[in-house]
Amino acid sequence: MFTAHESLRPSYDVVIIGAGGHGLAAAYYLARDHGVRNIAVIEKGYLGGGNTGRNTTIIRSNYLTPEGVKFYDESVRLWQDLSEDFDLNLFYSTRGHFTLAHTDAAMRTMRWRAEVNKHFGVKSEAVDAAFVKRALPMIDMQCGGHAPILGALFHEPGAIARHDAVAWGYGRGADRRGVEIHQRTEVTGIRVQSGRVVGVDTTRGAISTPRVLCAVAGFTPRVLDMVGLHTPIYVHPLQAMVSEPVKPWLDPVIVSGSLHVYVSQTARGELVMGASLDPYELHSTRSTLDFAEGLSAHMLDMFPFLSEVKVNRQWAGLADMTPDFAPIMGVTPVEGFFLDAGWGTWGFKATPVCGKTMSYTVATGRNHPLIEGFSIDRFARYQMTGEKGAASVGH
Amino acid sequence: MHRLQELPGEWIDRSVALKFHFEGREYSGFAGDTISSALAATGLPYLGRSFKYHRPRSIFSFADHDSNLMFQVDGVPNVRGDVTPLREGMQVTAINTFGGLYNDKARILDRFSAFLPVGFYYKAFHSKRLFPRWERMFRRLTGLGTVTLSSPRALTPKRYGFCDVLVIGAGPSGICAAHEAVQAGARVVLVDEGLRAGGSLTAVDGEERRSMSALLQALVRSPRCDVRTATVASGYYADHWVALTDAQRMTKMRAKAVVFATGVIEQPAVFRNNDLPGVMMASGARRLVARYRVAPGRKIILLTGNVEGYEAAVELHAHGVPVAAIVDLRADSGDELAVQACTKLGVQIVKAHVPVQAIRGFDARVQALDIAPLQASGGVNRDATRRLDCDAVLMSVGWAAATQLLTQAGATTAFSPLLQQFLPDELPAGIFAAGRLNGVFDFNSRCADGRRAGGAAAAYCGYGESRLAPVARSTRVPSHPFAIVDHDSAKNFVDFDEDLQVKDLQHAVQEGFDSSELMKRYSTVGMGPSQGKHSAMNALRVLSRERGMSIGQLGLTTARPLYHPVPLKILAGRSFSVERRTPVDAQHAALGAVWMPAGNWRRPEYYAVGGATRLQSIAAEVSTVRHRVGLIDVGTLGKIEIYGPQAGEFLDRVYAGSFSTMRIGMTRYGLMLDEAGVIIDDGVVARLSSEMYYFTTTTGGSATVFRELLRLNALWGLDCQLVNVTGHRAAFNFAGPACRAILQTLTDIDLSEAAFPFLANRVGQIGGVESRFLRVGFVGELGYEIHVPAGGAVAVWNALYAAGVAHGLRVFGVEAQRLLRLEKGHLIVGQDTDGLTDPFEANAQWAVNMGKPFFVGQRSLRILQRRGPRQMLVGLEFADSARMAKESHLLIEQGDIAGRITSIARSAVLNKVIALALVTPQRAAASSDVQVRIEGGEMLTARIVPTPFYDPKNQRQRVEGA
């Protein structure tokens, strides 16, 4: 599926740091749509081994801000064609997505999101408790008495996909178009002269290049240090766990902000479960017992009949967060250095549109119109993109 | 398989027969049986089906990872037969069958398996149009057991545990480690996942077992040692925090040091049809025979590559289970004594042969094994293949170290080519490894290694000194490196959970998934319920062979918790859910409160009285406040006291307004910002004396705001002290035109307008209870917030209620209060503001004093002032009062979003629908009309109007007379 390259070339037109979904997607579209072929994707671990392989695979576009909704809606549109584009089954599965509301404040937020979504043609509805009960007759509407379900945001296009396959699909597509993917190669420095990127140092030698795209999720601050850029990005672990396979009983994706749970059932029959971010900065993908305990308790609040179902495995990823819960994308004050970061807990669903918009931005040197709300200078201008309300636990 | 004669030491009690059902038919086992052992004794040809190809499977490892022998038991899915005790009346069925175990319609998948290589699913069915249909089919086939949607929630107790030394694994090394640590004086917990301690020894009678039993008895008797069997160390977490789980509960054990004596896990040989029922691990067979007295067959071939194979044959013979032949992969084993012992027993021994394939009999079980000579070059001479009849094949070809927990603890491992095993390399502080895990294989060495590790662990905890020398690692090779045999027709399984064959892994490598992690992800090897315990090592051997790299270079994939899967109920425990109540909670209930959650609190949303509807009740409550008098419990507000010479200075810094200059006995609204200038909280601040203020925060923000204030106080080091009295003080709002007259009958404070004006505060008593009175106007009527110690709250509430009832008092809830404040245009932080709203946008600049030297958010406000508002909070009046918008409905202008309703209600007193909305600054001008889109896309017209809607001149607060 991938070509192994013996060595790095001395120079590339574009160097992409990070062979996760975002980096590979950008490489793929740069090669396919912008005719840039002399690209190296540098990955310190293995392909898709970061957050692409660690996320809970939820895809949706029911965001809160117009910027967010338009952006993710384009992503969902792209997602639907990817399997055919790649000739690779991503198991892109439209399941419907419920964000449960347990308080009247949450109901207000759901309606807000629904109204903004509908305004931009995205299928979302604020639905009442009776609707939830009809769609999910097995759920305990009282959630153990702790958090009665008052209603939900129902997002019909909500989907899941086989996460690893996304990286493989983009990787293979890029590979076939001549992009070089160098795994187990770590970027150790980025050379900047007179405010311009001129090259990249790696553990396998130096490269000269005029353009560098950084798409490294939780490692973003470390790469930014190499070019001296300051951003608000902070890194917290995000944990998840998965059950043993059981026969499918749960069709849609369920999210509860109050209970800090999101869950879907995979094509293998496993329940993939997650909760909110760990509460403090850490750059280690360790698992905690507290997480497994809390999430299990809240799962049983909603689905008491899962008491005997076993949790198979825990893991974690590193989420690069921003204060307004919107990404930081596009050109930066360092000429030739492009950033695709701040994805926090929702980067997977944006993979295709990030590839599209970042490839455009890298190829033209101008921010794609869809990412203008996500520019790096919005904080200094006090022009934040308030996506926080949609993302309390909104993966 | 069949049950053998009784033997002393067996684990079953033949005097107690247990009846159970399997696949609808009744069978009988004995007390002490596991589900698998009881089923094996029935002689049924096979007991389960595989996940993907639905191939018949039976007992394989008998070590808590027989994932093809998971059952549906009394409605519970995925119950592991090899470790679950049999109970009378159990209803057991195989999982993942369509039409029953022996008539599974899905078994046809096995025939198609040649067409279903790994990655197949990625390469097919991906037409956008057809995928949903394929997917429906997949979802029918997928999964294992079935969840019973009606089964109730199980609550289990969890507990915390503490010890000096935790020893994981109660085999010889673990027992010796625990004993040594106890001797040194440490508090020790010794756990083992087996039903009984002893590890691999439990199958063997003899001197070794007797000596271990003696030590174990000493440990059980010791007050310093806690021996727990049937207890799995399910995960290692930071700081020696280990989840110990058993069938009933989890103990979260905090140890000062941990000894890992987790041993090794027997690994299968990989050859065609190595999954046939009747092919199993030799160690599993030993346990099956010695403990449960079930013979694996009558004509047994033992496939070996180590001395343990010969030992197994001798032991089985002693238990009345003769082995017909031993096939040794090695030409020269060096185990001459063991070979002689077997020869003496009449066992046929074939050396330097590999298994080529197992032959399937009519009953789906193994009926013969084809073997072929292994040449010195490493090749297999298939032309010399010969067939040995049999009804069981036992495999003893190698082991994988159970390093999963050890690596979770941060230890590194290195592959030993000599032992063909990963061995502990660098161990973090307080982590010790011993026994076979540590590469020490013979009995005496394991004991010595255990003592060494136990002593060192105790010393680490401060008991004695670490004095025992390291034990030399084994020089005998326990694992055979070449136990993987290719076959053109495949079906040589590496992963029995996922039905992965050698070619699947080769295929993954060819596709470019050529590292341990990538191969795992692409092929899903090791991702099934057994988590790679029998597959990871062999998968690595395949990868190593394909890539021409050493196993050490490739390395194992990261082993994450949990070690064995753990039920959600065990992790969840009792699931406590914190709830706060105000002191008059019972009074609310008696008055008909309908509750709503407010953070951790419960608050009356309204009071259901006399069959009135929700809306009627709220309307009546509102009306009573407007016309007579109402009483609401506002005790959930955060309540903070601040004392000290610099208390005023502190408040000046944390609030946007000025408080150091406020007169004693006065009260003022306070707006709290974050460093970015965004509104995060509000409340009222009352100055009670020159050095003491009392202030409130929002209900939702009370804990976080107080904590942040403590931090700021610690940072600034001002001479003041903060006290959170939120729960210690109750608070009521007593409001309405009649409130002053009523209240005056209860207190000696002069409530007259002159003596106690609007926004003043006073301290007095109600019925002997010290009470703080704050004259505030959140609901827009003459009113008093009355703050009293929690202990006196019921008395004061009752007094207010009793005095008011004669004047038509009603208690009112959160909904009525929301409407009342909306009529006054008072914002609610978090509802009428969002995560970016600054005071200018919220029309609250009156609460900001930019002239102060400093307050949190001030510097950002200077920037925001220049930036200008991005939205404005405005009042709206709707022309049409019949149809109503809802909160969060959008304002639309020329097809664009121009704003959003944040609060809306039908006001009876104003006889119209009023709202607050955040709108774009261009739309914020008063008296202009806007369009609001409501349900169904319909547009309503509203007019932007100044606030307050009600009593704009605040005349209701200037009521004279008592």
Added chain:
Amino acid sequence: MVCPLNGPRPVLEFAYGGEVRTMPDPASCSDAQWSDYVFNRSGSPAAKFEWWCHIASGFWFVALRDTLNDKVIATYPAQAARERLEPPESLP
């Protein structure tokens, strides 16, 4: 985590208060300096001085913690946040 007041406690007993940072003088700093202080963070892993609060006692203190591996290197009383913080000579 070892609380200077309450001794060693499980990390769940503590609330994280972010990195200890020095506020620029609001009167004299530029808008750019101010917004840099308000928003930007040193997000890379390092031994950092951080605010931590023992929840049950409301006790704030400063901890020097390596955010790469979660090891707490040292703790200090809250007053340290007002002083110039230097990491100890030798870091583990």
Added chain:
Amino acid sequence: MSLLTVHRQADSCHLGLKGASATQWLATHGVIAPTAPNSWSGALPGPGEVEPLIVARLGASELFLQEAAGGHTLERLSQALRNSPTGVYPVLREDTALVLAGDGVHDVLAQVCNIDFGAMSPESRVIVMTLMIGVAVLVAPQVAADERYYRIWCDPSYGPYLGASLGAVVVDCGGVCTGVSA
């Protein structure tokens, strides 16, 4: 053998003090506070008996006093506090007070609190500020007639929850509760 119980003491009085002069002020009123942080002093009564007065130091500078019904010390101190002595700040303490005693007390504690009380010497007279099933509590291990028992105080708004939850665990462990609903 003694029965496992959790009991809510509804009739005791509490007083809190903060401020630089609090210890000294207390001394002038005849009450000596312990000097070590997170420790308490007072007479050692049995679990069923009333204790005259417990004086606890929370952290370095805060003081917490509990007096059983019938005592007059706290009333006297409260009166004196009305004169607003300099550097002494009264802290309203309306805590819910619980007493956990009997066989299996450590088993109950192990289910609700991540502190190794069993390893703590009751003679050390410590006050532990910790979280118990999510609620901030003060815990004082005490001993009488060789039996451990524990005083637990929490914010009164959490009292019903903590009492009921502890009660449920106690009942589960074969004990009884008085003054709380399990």
